Amino acid sequence: MSSLLTELNKGIQTSSAEETIAIGEQLAKELPADASLALYGDLGVGKTTLVKGIAKGLGITKNITSPTFNLFSIYQGEKQLVHLDAYRLSQEQSIENLMIEDFLRSPYLCVIEWPDNVPELIDKNTLKLELRIESKTTQHCIKRI
Numbered sequence: 001m002s003s004l005l006t007e008l009n010k011g012i013q014t015s016s017a018e019e020t021i022a023i024g025e026q027l028a029k030e031l032p033a034d035a036s037l038a039l040y041g042d043l044g045v046g047k048t049t050l051v052k053g054i055a056k057g058l059g060i061t062k063n064i065t066s067p068t069f070n071l072f073s074i075y076q077g078e079k080q081l082v083h084l085d086a087y088r089l090s091q092e093q094s095i096e097n098l099m100i101e102d103f104l105r106s107p108y109l110c111v112i113e114w115p116d117n118v119p120e121l122i123d124k125n126t127l128k129l130e131l132r133i134e135s136k137t138t139q140h141c142i143k144r145i
């Protein structure tokens with residue numbers, strides 16, 4: 001196991017968005033091809049910030065924003081980055097209608113915000129990270145769950 005994953009098992013504290021971006025960059029380089037990553041955590045804990053770092057690690061220069069009207073965005077870098085933000089996915093709107101699988105081109109890295117809204121896309125191979133803000137220190141914590 002890489003040292004980053006070992007650290008993530010314990011939990012990594014970050015004090016700035018830049019530090020979270022640096023972790024994302026390293027993570028992008030260490031994950032195998034065709035991996036999927038689920039980012040759990042409340043509003044504003046740094047999920048999209050981590051995705052910005054992942055994009056940077058894949059050599060993507062385009063600015064990553066949360067997909068607002070579309071549920072997912074695709075960026076081409078060293079791997080194809082598929083960024084799915086399931087926050088607005090309603091119960092009636094089935095993931096099957098998204099056709100996300102049809103868009104995946106190997107090698108890809110699929111990153112999912114609000115994974116609880118798309119249980120169909122999460123399996124035992126999905127790397128699951130929980131982000132939260134420590135109430136005492138206000139540091140952001142990223143931990144593998």
Ligand SMILES: Nc1ncnc2c1ncn2[C@@H]1O[C@H](COP(=O)(O)OP(=O)(O)OP(=O)(O)O)[C@@H](O)[C@H]1O
Nearest residue numbers: 014015016017020042043044045046047048049140
């Ligand atoms: N240590 C840190 N790690 C990540 N972001 C931080 C940190 N410290 C401050 N921030 C700031 O917190 C905000 C996190 O916002 P971000 O959009 O990444 O959260 P999110 O989890 O994607 O929220 P949402 O659920 O609304 O999509 C950013 O404005 C970022 O600059």
Ligand SMILES: [Mg+2]
Nearest residue numbers: 047048066113
């Ligand atoms: Mg977000």
